[in-house]
Amino acid sequence: MLQERIRLASLRDKVMSAAEAARFIQDGMIVGMSGFTRAGDAKAVPLALAERAKTEPLGITLMTGASLGSGIDKVLTEAHVLKRRLPFQSDPVLRAAINRGEVMFIDQHLSETVELVRSHQMGPIDVAVVEAAAITREGAIVPTTSVGNSATFAILAKHVIVEINLGQHVDLEGIHDVYIPTRRPYREPIPVVSPESRVGLPFIPIDPAKIVAIVVTNQQDSSAETTPPDADTRAIAGHLIEFLSREVAKGRLSNRLGPLQAGIGSIANAVLTGLVDSPFHDLTMYSEVLQDSTFDLFDSGKLVFASGSSITLSSACQARVFPNIGKYKNRLILRPQEISNHPEVIRRLGIIGINTALECDIYGNVNSTHVGGTHMMNGIGGSGDFARNAYLAVFVTKSLAKGGTISRIVPMVPHVDHNEHDVDVIVTENGLADLRGLAPRERAEVIIANCMHADFRDQARDYFTRALKRGGQTPHLLNEAFEWYDRLEKTGSMKG
DSSP: OHHHHBOSGGGGGGBOOHHHHHTTOOTTOEEEEOOBTTBSOOOSHHHHHHHHTTTSOOOEEEEOSSOOOTTHHHHHHHTTOEEEEESOOOOHHHHHHHHTTSSEEOOOOTTTHHHHHHTTSSOOOSEEEEEESEEOTTSOEEOOSBOBTHHHHHHHOSEEEEEEETTSOGGGTTOBOBOOOOOTTSOOOOOOOSTTOOOSBSSBOOOGGGEEEEEEEOOOOOOOOOOOOOHHHHHHHHHHHHHHHHHHHTTSSOTTOSOEEEOSSHHHHHHHHGGGGSSOOSEEEEOSEEOHHHHHHHHHTOEEEEEESEEOOOHHHHHHHGGGHHHHGGGEEEOBHHHHTOHHHHHHHTOEEEEEOSEEETTSOEESSEETTTEEOSOOTTHHHHHTTOSEEEEEOOSEEGGGTEESEESSOSSOSBOGGGOOEEEETTEEEEOTTOOHHHHHHHHHHHTSOHHHHHHHHHHHHHHHHHOSSSOOOTTTTTHHHHHHHHHSOOOO
């Protein structure tokens, strides 16, 4: 089996244990690891690093595509291996360390990380650790369930460690499309003109002499933590489908809509699943993460093609899809995240971007990352890449949190990730606010009326009415703008 997976015979002598391979990573290094939303992540070498850190000083800067699975971030945090982390994470233990100031977290748009490395604004990468399904006869790396930033990490790193994962289906080979943009200022246009466009290589081309170690693993990706659709997410999906149907009726969209993007998470996944019972057909996706909903839409016949950077599925969907990945192979592409999230391509294709908001304010500003304006949750991820460039930038959220004590629609968000200029539509279970072409005062009226929960609507209207008397293009009472948060901290509820 190793001969089938490691096809360049001269590299077979590089097979070693994870502990031996981890010796190539030293204290103070910058390490790039594969992994994008729990998919295709390195699984053995990081654990060996954590074990080694028990007996010697070992602290690194860790770059990935996005979040890691298998508890990797947790183990590395507890072992004090992580000194600096970017560009995205979702682990509660790491999150707590970030908010205590113990780990320096750089929250970046997912399209930007390798651009900064390539232009020497960050880095250089000392060691890249990349999970692979195989190594070709020429020494190129065939990724597994994600591409993420793996390609550029491997190309630019001084040394490369490859984890050959026998648990990843060999039929994944051929699903990838690795295209690396040319250098600025002479960069050519990225030639992706549709989700189906294949413009690169089905592997990561590197000099095989850079491969210093190969570690053999046999482990599935961590499954996505999704929850089934509930009444609220079904209502959100219903409002969005009704809105898109009106757009079709007005001639702004066809029944194929535009290429769809959905951010990671249960709400966005549930909203896309709702399209199974919609009047739309022959849909395409140009997204970053392909979730359960992607394959639900495939199996229903609604979806004809999907392009992304990773495949992240629940355990039940993994069992259904991966043993039969060949069935979907000619309808899937996995790209580097700098291509899946590239502003040029997103703007050209006319993406309908659906992302989850932590909270919104009455003028359409969206907070995706910070609880109470100070404490990091996961990171901005790719939502900014899509929101700023999409044909339609949609943000979805439930209107209440913590049993109804918190309103997700507030007078002013204490942290802004997506400002009012980048947000077209806000949807909650209560209704939808189409913000296109509206001035701030008009936005406030429609958001309060359509999206806010009834328990907080009068409270918001009172604030807005009094702010209007103060005047301004975007009326606010600055001495009261964050009063809801102050009340929450003192009483446990935002309710007045």
